[in-house]
Amino acid sequence: MQVLAERTLQLLPDAPMILVGVEKKIPEQLKPISLTSWYQMIATNFIEIQNLIEYLSSSKKKPTTQLIQLNLKLINEKLNFIKKQLEKFNFFDANKESYGFSKNNFIKLYDINVSNFKNYLSKISAWVDLWESKEKLDVEAHLLVLPQ
């Protein structure tokens, strides 16, 4: 399976493709298309957004308008990156609310301003939890916790 994925990646480097497997067995050159790495990449971007908002909302000193704008710009860039990833790797059913891919849900993430930092933070945190949990959602992980 790794041979097939590697050859296809060489042949079609820009085509959307995902490799599903045990992460530690996936060679370095195939990590960019690993599903787990992809989940981690999305989760990392959400965490970075989370950190930016936390910084803005918890800062004792009121942030300057310039700093807020800079951070909002960064947040938008990260959201756009995530959006592009979701659009490119459009393998999952966006209508399944349980999976968090709903477009309406995602659009709400753009609705950020100075007055709703705290609400926004809880929303982002939920997404971070959701994405971080995905890599654990596999058969093996469930089998490990089942009673003998």
Added chain:
Amino acid sequence: MIFVTLISSGRFSLMDMKAVDVLLVDEAAQSIEAATLIPMRFKPKKILLVGDPEQLPGTVISPLLNPIGKQSQQGSKNYDWSMMWRLLKELNMPHLMLTIQYRMHPLICQWPSDQYYDGKLITGPDILPMNLLSQDGLARRPYAFYSVIGKAEKRTNSNSVFNKKEATYVMQIVQHLRQLGIQDSIGVITPYVAQRKVIRTKLSQKNLNDNIEVNTVDAYQGDGHAIMIVSFVRSHVTAFLKEYRRLNVAITRAKNCLIMLGNANTLNQYDIGKLVANARFTS
């Protein structure tokens, strides 16, 4: 495109995946039917099964489900059947045979082609200019059988057998080839794990580990080397070797040169015997 093994396609993390247009199952003849059913959860519009039903079937370890070689006599549940086998062999469904092979020298390809593929295998144009190893001695012919009258032994607490004499010959052949200056990759293939261990030890003792792979037939499927040495181990045809698909895998791994070792006097039944006779004729 999603690359996933049959078993991993059952992961919970893929539960919300969209329906797929095409499901392509590679090595489909080597997976049991139950495993092939798992990715059907992706509701494919079209399914392509790609594989070779004349090579090894799926691995079934449980002797209750698949006592090797006894399934036909005892009417077992055919648990080792692949979906491909059922469709092609049992139900005679129409299929497309890919007839071009890209590994073996045409002379090595000829016997398995006639025996297992109705003579339909054609050698790919990239392979056609391939030279045989034309050194004097062992590697002079496309394939050869060397009769070794050895003794198959078992270690305590193990069912796997080994044949020291054959292993020594394997080592000597490798040594000879290297002394001739042949540096091509060499593969040694044997049906038994115990024999694999003995051969590896003997090669190691002579520092002959470079560019050599020693493995069992089951581990070799899909792989190959310039020179292949097959060590049959047994001096009689066992149920294990009666499985023609295993023999087919063993003899179709070589690119330039195939050397087989076994007891020619007693390997005169079944496909192995026919191959031995053919090797003598070719010599």
